[in-house]
Amino acid sequence: MMMMLEMRECYIFLASTSPEVLSAHKAEIWSSLDEKTKSVYGKDYLEKMYDNFQNCVSKYPGDVAPVVTAICSALFSKQVKSRYTVGRGTCILMYILMLLPSWISDRLSVSMSPTNCNAVPAKLQQQHDASLQ
Numbered sequence: 174m175m176m177m178l179e180m181r182e183c184y185i186f187l188a189s190t191s192p193e194v195l196s197a198h199k200a201e202i203w204s205s206l207d208e209k210t211k212s213v214y215g216k217d218y219l220e221k222m223y224d225n226f227q228n229c230v231s232k233y234p235g236d237v238a239p240v241v242t243a244i245c246s247a248l249f250s251k252q253v254k255s256r257y258t259v260g261r262g263t264c265i266l267m268y269i270l271m272l273l274p275s276w277i278s279d280r281l282s283v284s285m286s287p288t289n290c291n292a293v294p295a296k297l298q299q300q301h302d303a304s305l306q
Contacts (some may be wrong), residue, residue, distance in 0.1 A: 192227065199223045215295025222292050 203211070203219055243257040258264045270278045293301075 195223060195227055213294055213296045215298075218292050218294050225292065 199219060203216060206214075239259045243259045247253055247257055256267060258267055270281065273281070
């Protein structure tokens with residue numbers, strides 16, 4: 174039963190990352206926001222975040238079953254681990270990160286992060302531009 178649930182969740186995730194679904198979801202989110210939130214973040218911020226997500230989806234493998242398995246084992250475990258490794262090489266990477274000083278480990282983790290650090294909310298960008306003048 175658990176494996177069937179996992180596979181169904183995998184297919185739902187994969188279907189939700191198609192460009193058409195992402196585009197529809199982005200439009201739905203933007204239309205549901207109130208005017209204050211729209212003015213604080215701006216449409217450009219949402220565009221950059223979704224573009225970044227779309228780029229990340231194409232870089233990673235399509236089989237998310239190992240990730241779903243790790244999440245399920247974390248949810249149903251009596252003794253939860255602080256980290257779960259998924260995929261080849263992650264155990265070695267986690268060991269290396271543990272040996273490094275925390276500032277190097279943090280920088281390395283951030284450099285591997287799929288989030289776009291160039292996306293800045295509109296109000297924050299305006300404040301930054303005003304401080305430069």
